[in-house]
Amino acid sequence: GESVGLHLPTLSVQEGDNSIINCAYSNSASDYFIWYKQESGKGPQFIIDIRSNMDKRQGQRVTVLLNKTVKHLSLQIAATQPGDSAVYFCAETSTSGTYKYIFGTGTRLKVLA
């Protein structure tokens, strides 16, 4: 399959450790934020979302934090597993517009055994 993220920032973590992936967004009008996981040869897979009226949201093993003051998002993955290895993208959109997503640069997560 095609390789995603040939020259992306890379985060290497030990299996079992927690991972934190960061994202800076650009548009102050954005009010809906989404994290995606993309494995080689696949399309982006939805992980978790958060609206601007929240600053934290938890899912299964994942937590998203939103800091609107500095326009920053983070994705925390607890007890990182080998299957978490992928490229992670954040996306932003304004719900008063057409909901087109603007994607961040992406971060490659490598889980070390």
Add this chain to the structure above:
Amino acid sequence: GAGVSQSPRYKVTKRGQDVALRCDPISGHVSLYWYRQALGQGPEFLTYFNYEAQQDKSGLPNDRFSAERPEGSISTLTIQRTEQRDSAMYRCASSLEQNNQPQHFGDGTRLSIL
């Protein structure tokens, strides 16, 4: 099917030919989006449909690109007189409705223009 389906998976064609890329969204999803993704980058928006209405085509690079969704379900992205710079991964996404619902992506069509 359970997810967004795109066909063909791979398309190789000669410069100057027209190509049509197909997207079958998740059943019941009202909104459909087309994106283009270069290697090492996130998807970039091309166009968006709500039901059969094309509501935003601001991301289409030029007038060789067009899209339709005549019955509010399957969509076709057409590129006329293809050029080498059109080579990319084209992705389709759908969402249940426009408001506050995540978009779900297909596995894309890899287009290569020779």
